[in-house]
Amino acid sequence: MLLADITLFQIVKQLSEGLLVSTEIFFLTLIFALPLGLLIAFGRMSKFTPLRWLCIFYISVLRGTPLMLQLLVWYFAPFYLFGIKLSSLAIGDIDYRFTAVIIGFALNYAAYFAEIYRSGIESMPKGQYEAATVLGYTKTQTFFRIIMPQVVKRILPPITNETITLVKDTSLAFSLAVLEMFTIAKEIASAQTTMMPFVIAGLFYYIFNFIVAAFMGWVEKKLNYYR
Amino acid sequence: MLKKLLPLFAAALCLLTACGGEKEKTFTVGFDANFPPYGFKDTNGEYTGFDLELAEEVARRNGWKLVKKPINWDAKDMELSSGNIDCIWNGFTINGREGKYEWTKPYVDNSQVVVVLKDSSINKHSDLAGKVVTVQTDTPIQKALKPDGDLKTIGGTFKELRTVANYNQAVMELEAGSCDAVAIDIGVANSKMNSGKFRMLEDPLMKEQYGIGFLKGNTELRDLVEKTLIEMVKDGTAAKISAKYFKGEDVLIIGK
Numbered sequence: 001m002l003l004a005d006i007t008l009f010q011i012v013k014q015l016s017e018g019l020l021v022s023t024e025i026f027f028l029t030l031i032f033a034l035p036l037g038l039l040i041a042f043g044r045m046s047k048f049t050p051l052r053w054l055c056i057f058y059i060s061v062l063r064g065t066p067l068m069l070q071l072l073v074w075y076f077a078p079f080y081l082f083g084i085k086l087s088s089l090a091i092g093d094i095d096y097r098f099t100a101v102i103i104g105f106a107l108n109y110a111a112y113f114a115e116i117y118r119s120g121i122e123s124m125p126k127g128q129y130e131a132a133t134v135l136g137y138t139k140t141q142t143f144f145r146i147i148m149p150q151v152v153k154r155i156l157p158p159i160t161n162e163t164i165t166l167v168k169d170t171s172l173a174f175s176l177a178v179l180e181m182f183t184i185a186k187e188i189a190s191a192q193t194t195m196m197p198f199v200i201a202g203l204f205y206y207i208f209n210f211i212v213a214a215f216m217g218w219v220e221k222k223l224n225y226y227r
Numbered sequence: 228m229l230k231k232l233l234p235l236f237a238a239a240l241c242l243l244t245a246c247g248g249e250k251e252k253t254f255t256v257g258f259d260a261n262f263p264p265y266g267f268k269d270t271n272g273e274y275t276g277f278d279l280e281l282a283e284e285v286a287r288r289n290g291w292k293l294v295k296k297p298i299n300w301d302a303k304d305m306e307l308s309s310g311n312i313d314c315i316w317n318g319f320t321i322n323g324r325e326g327k328y329e330w331t332k333p334y335v336d337n338s339q340v341v342v343v344l345k346d347s348s349i350n351k352h353s354d355l356a357g358k359v360v361t362v363q364t365d366t367p368i369q370k371a372l373k374p375d376g377d378l379k380t381i382g383g384t385f386k387e388l389r390t391v392a393n394y395n396q397a398v399m400e401l402e403a404g405s406c407d408a409v410a411i412d413i414g415v416a417n418s419k420m421n422s423g424k425f426r427m428l429e430d431p432l433m434k435e436q437y438g439i440g441f442l443k444g445n446t447e448l449r450d451l452v453e454k455t456l457i458e459m460v461k462d463g464t465a466a467k468i469s470a471k472y473f474k475g476e477d478v479l480i481i482g483k
Contacts (some may be wrong), residue, residue: 006270014272072302079309086309177299187268187297190395192263193422 006192014018014188019204025101025180029166032106032124044118044218055114062111068175071197073098075176101173109166116158120151153223160216162210165201183203229305254291256282257298257312261393263418264472265318266297269430277414277472278316284464285455300365300393307442313453317438318412322435323367329445331453332437334481335414339368341428342409342416344401349408356384358407361397364390368410378432389475401425414473436480 042201059176061069075097089096110185124147132142171182181204257277258266266276273386286293298306306312307328320337321330335347339476341360343349347357360382362369366425369390382388393399397409398419411419439456441449459465460482469477 010270010272012266017272072305076302076305076309086311175299175302177297177302179297183297184268184272186395187391189364189399190393191263191267191269193398193419194393195399202451 004015006188006194006196008196011188011197013059015181015197015200016205018159018179018184018201019208021173021178022167022182023208025127025170025173025178027104028102029109030163031104032102033109033113036110038111038113038117041117041121044114045121059111059114062108063115067104067108067169068172069106071101071172074104074107078145081115097176097178101178105166105169107162109162111119112150112162116162118159120155121147123154124150153220156216156220156223163212163216167209167212168205184203251292252290252434253294254282254286255294255296255312256307256314257296257303257318258315258317259300259303259393260297261300261395262318262415264414266295272278277468277478278318280468281456281459281465282316284459284468285452286429288455288458289451302361307440313441313445313448317398318414318437319440320412320435321438322433323370324440327443329443329449330440332481333438333447333458334456335437335478336434337437337482338413338434339371339410340413340416340431340433342398342401342411342419342425343407343428344404345426347407347426349428351428352381352432353384354362355357355381355408357386359387359405360385360408360410361389361391361400361406362410363394363397364392368432371433372410381432396401398425414478417473453481464477 036166040055040058043051044059046052046055075086078089078096079086086096089099091099128146129142132146133210137146170180173180174183174186177183181201188197231253251286258274258276259270260266260268260274262276264276265273265278266354274297279295282295283293283471284292296306298312303315304327307315315328318335318337321333333430341349341355349355360372362372368378369388370376371378372385372388373379374383377380382438389400391400394409394411394415397406397411400406401409402424410432413427416425419425439449441452459481465479467483469479
């Protein structure tokens with residue numbers, strides 16, 4: 001009676017709600033991690049040694065520990081370190097759970113993005129900087145008008161890689177009981193003893209990534225203006 | 228410019244400190260949404276279940292707003308001590324956890340049973356020797372079957388005691404043939420019997436009792452919830468809720 005057979009429509013409807021949460025995590029992570037990664041990349045290449053070491057340490061720790069563990073740390077640290085009740089950290093309707101997921105994802109992905117930016121920036125031949133100096137470009141102008149446009153083109157494939165991984169990683173939010181798509185799929189599967197939610201969730205993830213890959217491919221083509 | 232921004236700042240600050248003012252008292256129940264019929268998602272995607280419906284009624288009678296908070300079972304203690312949830316109410320076994328929480332009196336008798344595939348050759352506990360048995364992580368039955376547990380005489384004969392994240396996965400493993408039996412709460416086992424693929428061994432592995440677990444020291448809320456629950460048993464409301472989830476049966480043992 002209560003565990004009656006669930007219709008396909010009901011599964012899809014509930015998973016769609018989860019997909020919305022997954023999508024939110026995806027976009028918010030990109031919005032914060034892409035610029036933050038650039039800052040860290042600059043720090044990593046800085047001539048100021050303490051800053052450089054700090055960034056190296058940051059990247060090393062964030063890349064070297066599981067994201068799931070980092071999420072638990074960001075979520076529970078305010079309470080266990082400072083005794084702050086987590087319910088008081090809610091921003092309006094947004095539970096701190098979700099905020100912690102975004103903090104965790106953004107800081108983690110920024111570490112990966114930083115190294116991708118660095119690989120792009122350091123691949124630029126020194127001659128370009130010299131030529132720019134001769135032509136009277138300032139350092140800032142050189143970077144934003146000459147170096148960065150080429151870097152963006154070069155790093156698009158690894159960025160696409162990382163972005164696709166991000167879509168799938170959103171399922172890690174389950175460790176903080178954020179109701180993204182995979183958590184919901186598991187709950188439906190438990191209640192109804194059916195594998196269908198997993199099949200549909202898999203399909204949704206694939207379609208999501210297909211769109212991401214197609215979009216990035218389109219951007220790559222657009223930027224291919226010298227050939 | 229600054230004057231224009233000031234109300235914005237005030238609003239942001241208001242949002243941050245949640246100055247809602249007349250806040251209703253909430254009662255936040257932490258539960259594992261993978262645990263039918265105690266707590267699960269119904270076909271419309273709403274959280275429901277025997278325990279949640281009892282909690283709903285307890286909250287209503289005390290004028291609280293019930294918040295159903297699905298949690299990751301591995302993080303339940305952290306959720307409780309950090310104040311995210313007021314209690315764990317979810318077919319939560321007292322036995323073996325006596326000193327860890329502020330418990331209500333037991334409200335449901337539970338037993339741990341062995342579920343096998345319909346055509347399995349396992350008929351009694353001794354048949355489990357040399358077999359792979361799956362349990363959910365961090366459950367009393369897992370503790371009992373371990374080499375130093377109360378059921379080590381049975382657990383010791385297994386080929387392997389396998390631990391998975393939730394009961395659904397355990398049942399999936401059983402169905403897929405990667406394990407021979409699942410040790411599981413009888414209520415959950417019953418909810419899986421509809422499929423006709425499984426059968427339950429007659430003798431339970433162990434008897435235990437469910438209670439509602441509060442944070443150590445929170446006797447005030449515990450007493451209040453317990454008192455309300457007993458009232459609900461006395462006036463028959465609880466039995467009605469029970470009948471809905473357990474095929475007409477009244478499983479409650481508190482207040483009788």
